[in-house]
Amino acid sequence: MPGSTAQGAPERTPRSPAAGGFARGDVRLLSGGFLLFFLSSFGQTFFISLFSDDIRAEYGLSHGTFGGLYTAATLVGVLALVRVGPVVDHHSARAVVRVTVPPLALGAVAMALSPHVAVLFAALVLLRFFGQGMMTHTSFTLMGRWFSRGRGRAVSVATLGLNTGEALLPVLAVAVAAGAGWRSAWWGAAAVLAVAGCLLPLLFARERRPGGAAQSAAATGATARTWTRAEALRDPYFYLLMPAVAAPALIGNTVFFHQAHLAELRDWSPEASGSAFAVYAATTVVFNLAGGHLLDRLTALAMLPYFLLPLGCGLFVLSTAEGQWSVFAFMALYGVTNGLSLSLFGATWPEVYGVGHLGAIRAVVVAVVVCAAAVGPGVSGLLIDGGVSYPGQIAAMGAHCLAASALMLPLTRRLRAR
Secondary structure, three states, rough: OOOOOOOOOOOOOOEEOOHOOEEHHHHHHHHHHHHHHHHHHHHOOOHHHHHHHHHHHHOOOOOHHHHHHHHHHHHHHHHHHHOOOOOOHHHHHHHHHHHHHHHHHHHHHHHHOOOOOOHHHHHHHHHHHHHHHHHHHHHHHHHHOOOOOOHHHHHHHHHHHHHHHHHHHHHHHHHHHHOHHHHHHHHHHHHHHHHHHHHHHOOOOOOOOOOOOOOOOOOOOOOOOOOOHHHOOOOOHHHHOOHHHOHHHHHHHHHOHHHHHHHOOOOOHHHHHHHHHHHHHHHHHHHHHHHHHHHHOOOOHHOOOOOOOHHHHHHHHHHHHHOHHHHHHHHHHHHHHHHHHHHHHHHHHHHOOOOOOHHHHEEEEEEEEHHHHHOOOOHOOOOOOOOOOOHHHHHHHHHHHHHHHHHHHHHHHHHHOO
């Protein structure tokens, strides 16, 4: 990997106050984090699933077969992320984005061409690894390392990039696909990525000195100790946190991936179901920003037992109410959980394990979350093919949210005591 280490020269931009309490140099770095999250949209399930019916029809794939293909591609990306993810600890942000954006653009080109299922699979691997994986991993790690006192707000601002993608890209992609075919939408994605590949290195031209562990502890109430990845992986609390941390990705990906199937079961208008994303995006933005401020006032551990409850309620509504209003209610409630989770996902690990090896630890966390996001659509697709009620599956996911929330209550108390 070319480029200087991530511990390079400190930011020399004058640190005069800017909007929201950030310095001017911070705004440039936050813009880079925002753009990384926006570009990750092209590898996220909500975007890829927009074309699932077209892809299955073109290649003659069943729900289970395409779900299995998608799961396999994501798992390949997960294995790669565990190995590659620590580069964010050792190389500059500029060097990392220079070798991350071009392969993501190549994945979009492969989707636009894809003459064979093998090419489709390769495209999915590139999109999932470099989009869903490396883009979000890099941005989360940089925000967690660079910011300590305002970490919650910094993560919130950066993750607004994903919220923006969720609000704008489905509408644009559906419009392009309707007028020029689904492959044209992927050519458009490749063009956006090509432009962004030139812009991102400029935003990360100067590296900021990472926040120290002691400063981070004072700001967030986290332990001053810095854990290595090996130590974190031997910690039983690491694994006990996963049922809550991975739930939004597992559940959201599963519901989004099979949204066309649910609309078909209940005879819903595809256009109306698509418009519910705007409700989801708006709610996510509001609670993302609110969550950042709450994190800076409380801590991630104080919020973990409660953030899944709105999603659980939304899943029970979606599983039992057959009117199309239920998808709007679900999207609004999921937006609450998703908005809070975006900030929590960036702040929990620095609080618990420090920032010294944050990239290495987060690579494993992202791998687990992405793996859960991949397994959900695949397993659900196989269950649909086997005749298992999809609304029943949705209710089971709601029960998982309640159980995970109950687990977090004693767990977070013990972590705070530690």
